[in-house]
Structure formats: C-alpha cells, structure tokens
Amino acid sequence: MSETENRLLSVVEHWLPRMEVAGIPSATAKAVIDSAGVWENWLAAWSAEGDRHAGMGEAALARGRRVTAGEAFARASLFYHFGQFMAFDDLDAKERVAALKVAAFRKAAPLLEQPGEPVEVPFEGGVLRGYLRRPAGQEPHPLALIIPGSDSTKEEFPAFERHFLLRGMATLSLDGPGQGEGRSHGHLRADVAPAVAAAIKAVEDRPGLTGAVGLVGMAFGGFLALRAAAALEGLAAVVSINGFYDLGALWPSLPKVYQDNITFALGGDDVVESARRFTLADIEGPAVPALVLHGGRDRIFPPSEAQKCADICRAGAELHVFPTGNHVCNNIPWMYRPLVADWLAERLKA
Structure with missing residues (x-):
C-alpha cells in the first residue's frame, strides 16, 4: 500500500463520522471516497460531487423550490469543505475549492429553516x-x-x-x-x-x-x-x-x-x-x-x-x-x- 493510499485511509479513519454528522449521508460519503480511490484524486472527487449538488441547488432555485435549493447548496458546501480540509499538496487548488465552499454556503444561508x-x-x-x-x-x-x-x-x-x-x-x-x-x-x-x-x-x-x-x-x-x-x-x-x-x-x-x-x-x-x-x-x-x-x-x-x-x-x-x-x-x-x-x-x- 502506498503512502498516499495510507493517507486516504487515515483521513477516513479519523474523520468519516464527522462528515456524516455534518450532513453527508454515510453511503454518499463512502461512494465519493471509493470514486477517489487514492489520495491524489481526493480533492477532485469531492469537488465534482460539490459541483453536482451546487447544480441541483441552482436548478431548484430556478423553479422556486427554495427549501430544496437551500439544502442542496448547504450539501455542496460540505462536499467542497471536506474535499479541501486535509488537502495540502496543491495549496492553490485547496484555495479555489475553499472559495467554492464559501460561495455555496452564502447561497444556502438565507434559505435555511x-x-x-x-x-x-x-x-x-x-x-x-x-x-x-x-x-x-x-x-x-x-x-x-x-x-x-x-x-x-x-x-x-x-x-x-x-x-x-x-x-x-x-x-x-x-x-x-x-x-x-x-x-x-x-x-x-x-x-x-x-x-x-x-x-x-x-x-x-x-x-x-x-x-x-x-x-x-x-x-x-x-x-x-x-x-x-x-x-x-x-x-x-x-x-x-x-x-x-x-x-x-x-x-x-x-x-x-x-x-x-x-x-x-x-x-x-x-x-x-x-x-x-x-x-x-x-x-x-x-x-x-x-x-x-x-x-x-x-x-x-x-x-x-x-x-x-x-x-x-x-x-x-x-x-x-x-x-x-x-x-x-x-x-x-x-x-x-x-x-x-x-x-x-x-x-x-x-
């Protein structure tokens, strides 16, 4: 097992329950982790999932479905967050995804219950x-x-x-x-x-x-x-x-x-x-x-x-x-x- 695979497993071991309690369903989190496979793909996999949920939020908002939109934007923010939170190999990429997290939650905030x-x-x-x-x-x-x-x-x-x-x-x-x-x-x-x-x-x-x-x-x-x-x-x-x-x-x-x-x-x-x-x-x-x-x-x-x-x-x-x-x-x-x-x-x- 390579050092980067060990890193992926270490992140999952320590923080998977945190992802789940924050609002990412266990099955979804594990599916994203599986799609990453190795640590080098972690940030991209989580960012892609964030993009998908942000798109769901935009589509819901366009149809006037504000509750659905708020939930989707909040989830997108979490996917971006957990994509970048332990990513230190490419700090420019980390910063870009952190900015997506902030922007997604800014859309979610006024739509929360x-x-x-x-x-x-x-x-x-x-x-x-x-x-x-x-x-x-x-x-x-x-x-x-x-x-x-x-x-x-x-x-x-x-x-x-x-x-x-x-x-x-x-x-x-x-x-x-x-x-x-x-x-x-x-x-x-x-x-x-x-x-x-x-x-x-x-x-x-x-x-x-x-x-x-x-x-x-x-x-x-x-x-x-x-x-x-x-x-x-x-x-x-x-x-x-x-x-x-x-x-x-x-x-x-x-x-x-x-x-x-x-x-x-x-x-x-x-x-x-x-x-x-x-x-x-x-x-x-x-x-x-x-x-x-x-x-x-x-x-x-x-x-x-x-x-x-x-x-x-x-x-x-x-x-x-x-x-x-x-x-x-x-x-x-x-x-x-x-x-x-x-x-x-x-x-x-x-």
Missing part, C-alpha cells in the same frame, strides 16, 4: 466573518458562539447549530484568525479572545438577543474556547469538546495527517515551537461554568487532556469522558450534542 445572516466583524483593520441564526419563536434569545478548530469553518456547522436553535438559543458560527475566511488575518493563534470580543460586540445591538453569551468549541476549538473564556469578562459559560491542554507536549504523538494539518494551520518555519504556544499551562482558567467533554477513543487528543482542561476551570467543570467516543465524539452525536445544548440552555436561561 432558520436563515443565516452574514456578520462582518471589524477586526485589526479588516473583517472576520460569521453567520448569525435566530430560533423561531418569541424573542429575545441568548447566544451560543461557536468556535471552529484547526480545519473546521463556519460552513460546517448548520446541523450542530440546530440543537441550540431548537432550545431557544441563537447561534453565531465564526471564522476566527487562521480559520476559513479568517486566514486573511494570518495563521491560527492561541489568543482568540480579542476576536471573540469583537464578534460579541458586532452583534450586541442586533435585535432578538438577550446579551447572554456562551462559547462552544470543538477539538482545537475546544482549546480556543477555554483560552478565550479565561480572558474575557461577561460570558455566561464555556463548552470544550475534545480539546487539549498542551499542544506542544502532544506533538510527537499526533498522527502524521494531523501534524500536516497543524503545520498548515500554524505556519512559520518551526511548527513545533509554534505548537508550544498553544497551552493552558500558563493561564488562569475560566471563571465561568464549564462543560468539558471528550471521547475515550480519541486518537488525536488523548482523553487524559480532558481532566487537565477541567482542572484549570476556576468555577468548576462538569466533565464527561465517553468511553466509546472518537475524536469529537462524532460517532455518538446523539449522546454529546443534546447534552451540550441542554447544558448551555440551562446556563444561558434560554
């Missing part, structure tokens, strides 16, 4: 971008601010957002610095508190919000959420799902495919030295209620990281390590996603 409203966040002389969604029903609503990880972006989260929306919370999924469209601000950074603060300020005067805010981060975003919550005042709660305590200490044990991911996300000449900056060891932890979740079978960030993350939380942390859970517990979404949404709704008094 709870429409996505584009948000531009003034930040460091430019803007960060996100999508604000409000639940149906009586206003106002508290806000769940969702922080992506090293390779996820705001376009990946509609299925996750639904859990919060159904419980009376608005959602704001944000591309921070180094994430998705936020790469215009450089590489991923450990201190995202200024970006989160700017995002909260950007929506604070929008109608339908109570002003109560909780942070939710998954994987690398779980670390970022804890770092931001430790630095910001006025938050109501923070959730970290399969995050980590110290990336530099984990570096030697990270799977090769994830090391490649982090090398792209962090940039610089010395990625190991950059990774050492992503630690909770040198900060005073969050002083708001915290929920820390982890999968016991996570082969990227070991479950021992969860206890370390919980231990720094000054207001205490509710800790759950699910023995059968994989990375971000996406093989058991029915277990962790309702728990996260219920817990946050109770803290935000949704």
